[in-house]
Amino acid sequence: MNFIDTWAIPSISNVAIPSQDFTHIVETVVNAYLPKGVVLVALLWWVWFRPERAEAPGDESVRRHNRELVVIAIASGLVALVAGRLLAHYLPFRLRPMYEPGLRAFFPEANVDEPVLRTWSSFPSDHAMLWCAVAMGIFLASRPVGAYALLHAVVLIGLPRIYLGVHYPTDVLAGAALGIGIAWVMSAGAIRTRVAAPVLALAQHYPAVFYGAAFVLSFELATQFQEPRVLAHSLLHGI
Template sequence: MNVIDTWLIASISNVPIHSQGFTHIVEAIVSAYLSKGVVLVALLWWVWFRPEGAEGPDGEAVRRHNRELVVIAIASGLIALAAGRLLAHNLPFRLRPMYEPALRAFYPEANVEEPVLRTWSAFPSDHSMLWCAIAMGIFLASRPVGIYALFHAVVLIGLPRIYLGLHYPTDVLAGSALGIGITCVMNARAIRTRIAAPILAFAQRYPGVFYGAAFLLSFELATQFDELRVLAHGLIHGMSHAL
């Protein structure tokens, strides 16, 4: 454990908030999709349809720019999620702090026992990578709303995972920085327009198919593809038994 983690964990443990009631609230926040991805995905839809600046002679250009930002935010989030998994698999394994015997006294007795958490490395936090990437995309479209989106990603997604011992502080800090960095790089005009152009053209030509697919993608993104991962795990497990 590095110096930053040692200092932050000790500082958090000195705050007298480890009551059972507060822990139940934090568990609910960590478990609820509403407090994770649903709100931020809803804000992406707001950016897509926002009326501000969409009227007048430059309205079409403003609307297209907003929609490019939504496409890039989602693409950045997906890249961040994939990059987080790749880093976790290829970097040295880091056991989550809640499973470290020497650190148990620093964390509340939380009901977040999931077998997969023991086998998935803690660094970096893929939740922070994904949702900070999305939040940064919202920030680029609207600074006031984006400030809230970043606040939401840090306070309602990142901090509860530190409090319960799902991640070290540096897992969340690194994940947040990587997610924001990916979105900033992807927002370079040459990259943004190249990626967004075919998607926006498809949306204009086949709106029914596009919005149906967008709804499905929004659902899976908001739930962080949990159902697909469970389905894939079940298929792999079933095939291994069949063989």
């Protein structure tokens, strides 16, 4: 372990509430979708339909800018997911801390419902990459709501996974930094407008197709493409 993890894991263990009920609550947060991606996806929809004053000058350009940022938030999240998988695959394999015999004393006995934890490298945290990228897109559209989104990603997505030993602290820190960085780069004017243009054109000319596809994408994003990822993993490994 690096010095950050060596210091952080015992520190978190020392301040954690020594209660099976608390551990059960954290397990529920980690295993459920509602306190994780569903909230942030709902905030993306809020940004998309965010009302502007009808009489305000430049109202349409503001609305278009907000919708471009929604597209960029989702695109950044998808890029983050792919980048996270590539990094986990090509970097040296890192076993989850919950499976390290020397670290078991620092983590509670927990039941985390993820079937590929043992075979997928811990570094970086793809949860942190995805949701910090999405939260950063929300932040660029609305500072107050985006600040909550970033806090939500850290407190309800990152910290519980560290507490249960699903990730090392540096897995989450690196994932968060990469996700925020990807969203920041993709939000640059030239990239943002080019990526968002075909999506906004589809929404304008074929709204029924667009919103149907947006619903499916929202569902898969909120569940972090869990079923397609497990299916792909099974096909690749012949399971």
